[in-house]
Amino acid sequence: MADLFGASTATVESGLRPLADRMRPKALAEVIGQSQILGEDAPLTVMLASGTLGSLIFWGPPGVGKTTIARLLADETDLHFVQISAIFSGVPELRRVFEAAKIRRQNGQGTLLFVDEIHRFNKAQQDGFLPHMEDGTILLVGATTENPSFELNRAVLSRSQVLVLERLDQDDLRKLVARAEDELGVSLPLDHGAQQALLDMADGDGRALLNLIEQVAAWKIDQPLDAAGLGKRLSKRAAQYDKGGDEHYNLISALHKSVRGSDPDAALYWFARMLEGGEDPRFLARRIVRMAVEDIGLADPQAQAVCLQSWDTYERLGSPEGELALSQAVIYLALAPKSNANYIAYKSARAAAKVTGSEPPPKHILNGATGMMKDQGYGKGYAYDHDAEDGFSGQNYFPEGMERPSLYQPVERGFERDLKKRLEYFSKLRGQRKG
Template sequence: MADLFVTPADETRAPLAERLRPHSLTEVVGQQHLLGAEGALTRMVAAAKEKRGRLPNLILWGPPGTGKTTIARLLAEATGYRFVGVSAVMTSTADLKAIFAAARVAGTRTLLFVDEIHRFNRSQQDGFLAPMEDGTITLVGATTENPSFELNAAILSRAQVLVLERLDEAALEALLARAEAGEGRALPLTPDARAALLAGADGDGRFLLGQVETLFSISPREPLDRAGMAAALQRRVPVYDKDRDGHYDLISALHKSLRGSDPDAALYWLARMLVAGEQPLYVLRRLVRFASEDVGLADSNALTITLAAKDAYDFLGSPEGELAIAHACLYLATAPKSNAAYVAQKAAFKAARDSGSLPPPKNIVNAPTKLMKELGHGAGYAYDHDTEHGFSGDNYWPDRLGRQSFYRPTDRGMEKRISERLAFWEQLRAERQR
């Protein structure tokens, strides 16, 4: 099986993004936290060069177009590894076995780069474990998905996960400068259109260079303005600020409009983001967060509705699925608001960190053995269902911590009823402690 990633024989016919691939790790843009002087990859390469040390197995996690493939190639070159690159989409278990067999007889260390490694199923992922363990290969996997959810725990325990960041404006501008230097001419855009081009790339360097290649091929007589560029690319350019604040400004506007219970404003900002090309699943993630942070128990259906909108969008896709996003947006905007759950979670987490490993009181500790019963585990526990009102008022707090109050419901929506219920239980608790 031929490797997936092969430099074209006629480099002049390769896409611009391929022609502009960096030739060393120092030329990679936008990942200084990994490739700077004190970056993790910089230290790994230095260690591998000393006394022919080995590179660790790695999982490169980041958005598209951030340099995962390039970094893997350059890691192999910098450390003297034989590079083999495959895509999980196009590679079978038999192909992997052939790669492992070839690596065993290659006579040199092999870096196996697997693009979209999350596409392999669980059993295929398990196939990497033995070659990783015995040093047949050094695995460098690339994924755009959260490795915690998509990769086997056994692989994660044998590999370091490195997070690549979406390319910021400075990194994207550096790519534009390289493209212009390679072409020997400036990009035919006005400053405003150039800023819009950077914003529309949304941190994806490969996508940006694809757009640049199209613009160079057009060679207009005059620099294109924003509208001219959009027409030339046959793609509406998101109207985001050139300093990238626009992306965050719009999601902030949506979030605050929802919090302020203005359904029309919320729907407007939602439309602005989706029409500008924002990823619907990103918007849905923010809506799901809002449902817990700003609506909470005032209307617990809010979380159900937003998760259902995500499922509906996954099922229908665009444009039909976008109605479900609007549905969720309007529900959140018109729901009663409470951040009591959010405040309670933060307070409880702080108390847990500050209090250390305090044991539960013995009355609520399990006592499955005779010895544990003799030690007093479970002694005095009151079974709530056997008490009047189904409430015992028992103690559930570590003795050294005492009773705490984290959750303070509001008088809005369902939390008004919750507040009344908690007040009733507190009254019963006080009566039984007299």
């Protein structure tokens, strides 16, 4: 049917729909990316081929196809597709969904229930899915951007398979651009540099890319834009970063391991990524100090002082100038000699302390402050080390009967090389004194 302006109703409706919605794939084979779950011999392909599709949890960043794949799975398996969001749904709506699914099942049709942001449901709400999953009333497909092992109940996880969806890479995004141009019937007015800048703005998010493309395609310009021209018209999408979520832990882990791996360039990159994401510099300052004591230790005793000084400098200068002091500490730590001997010794000492319980110190190193204590042998036989040859008595300081452990084992790097020589020297003297 044509409207008053001669355009068909279908054409008008299509024009009103967002490009991302219009371009949803009609079959799993049309999905761009995610070959790790959709490729040959990949989990979903094998499940569909064997007819054994079970409940699933899709874990991945926004805009990578979680909702689309769930819809297509329902089509592939002739299941009725129901979509809810944990942000807007509560117990009453869940009850209505389950009741409708039961009726559907009695009439011979199953239900694929897609729950977006499933991690937003509390424990009781998540438990509510279990009986309906077990009796086959629903096939649950949950989507989450957060780590399921932290956010979902064990009972739900034990009845589901977690599939990880990944950010779209540059090749995937280029394919998406080509499809969008075919759908719109236009070529984007961008030169090569601007096209690359557009992909960078999307930051691996296919939906974000399609929204950007829709804006660019609507511009009336005579000459293709370069990257600078594009940047004036479009703002860069904020990098994905949740200061309390998965990306927070992923990036701080990357920073810590880059420092441990003596790579200052990588360490600075992850440090900058966290700052760009809005991380509190004080959190980074605390973590940098931890790196100094955990991974450098006594191989470079200055490292901890450098970190504390950089933290103090930040507190005095504030942002953004003070962040330069923190970056200086990051470089220092990355290039410092590494040792976790203190970290290992500390953990070993804690383990030994748990085993020995409340064993008292040997009496010869207890202070005999009263006559009765002296009668009990407190302080008897104590050798004052300053009076001993080499300032070392070699006495036992562990509980009586406890076998002497070797907790601190310095490495042959940095200042600990000297400490190792001292340790070996005292060990030799201890053996001589004991003899």
